[in-house]
Amino acid sequence: MSPRAGALLMGALLAAYLVLVGWRAVQFVATGDPVAIGIGIALIVLPVLGAWALWRELDFGIRSQRIVRRLEAEQDAPLDLGLATRASGRADRAAADAAFDGFRRAVEAAPGSWRDWLRLGLAYDAAGDRRRARGAIREAIRLERADPPASP
Known part of the structure; x- marks a missing residue:
C-alpha cells in the first residue's frame, strides 16, 4: 500500500470514528445526567481535536509533496540528495x-x-x-x- 493510500485510509477511518463518537456524545448529553453530560462534552471536544490534527497532517503531506514536485520540475529530474542507498531503496x-x-x-x-x-x-x-x-x-x-x- 502506498503512503498516500495509507493516509487516505487512515483519514477515512478517523472520519468514521469521529462521526460515531460525535453521535454517542449527543446521546450522553441528551440524558440530562450531569456525569453523562460531562462525558458527552468531552466526547465532543476530543473529535474536534482529532479532526484538527488530521487536517494538519494531511495539509502537511499535501504541501510537502507539492514543493518536492516543484523542485523536481525546476531541476527537470527526480529529487536526488546524492545519498548511498540500501537494496530496499532507502537511504543508508x-x-x-x-x-x-x-x-x-x-x-x-x-x-x-x-x-x-x-x-x-x-x-x-x-x-x-x-x-x-x-x-x-x-x-x-x-x-x-x-x-x-x-x-x-
Whole structure:
C-alpha cells in the first residue's frame, strides 16, 4: 500500500470514528445526567481535536509533496540528495549522517532558501530524525509560500 493510500485510509477511518463518537456524545448529553453530560462534552471536544490534527497532517503531506514536485520540475529530474542507498531503496543512514553537514551548511549560507530547507529536511528524514525533518520541511513550506512559481 502506498503512503498516500495509507493516509487516505487512515483519514477515512478517523472520519468514521469521529462521526460515531460525535453521535454517542449527543446521546450522553441528551440524558440530562450531569456525569453523562460531562462525558458527552468531552466526547465532543476530543473529535474536534482529532479532526484538527488530521487536517494538519494531511495539509502537511499535501504541501510537502507539492514543493518536492516543484523542485523536481525546476531541476527537470527526480529529487536526488546524492545519498548511498540500501537494496530496499532507502537511504543508508551512515551516508545520510555523513552528508548532513553539507545540507546544514547550505541552509546556514542561505536561510531564506526553501529549496535548501527542503533538502535539509529530506536529509534529516533519511538519517531517521523525523522531528527535525518535519520542522525543516515546515520551514521550507513557509518560505516557499513567499516564492510563487514563475509563470510559463
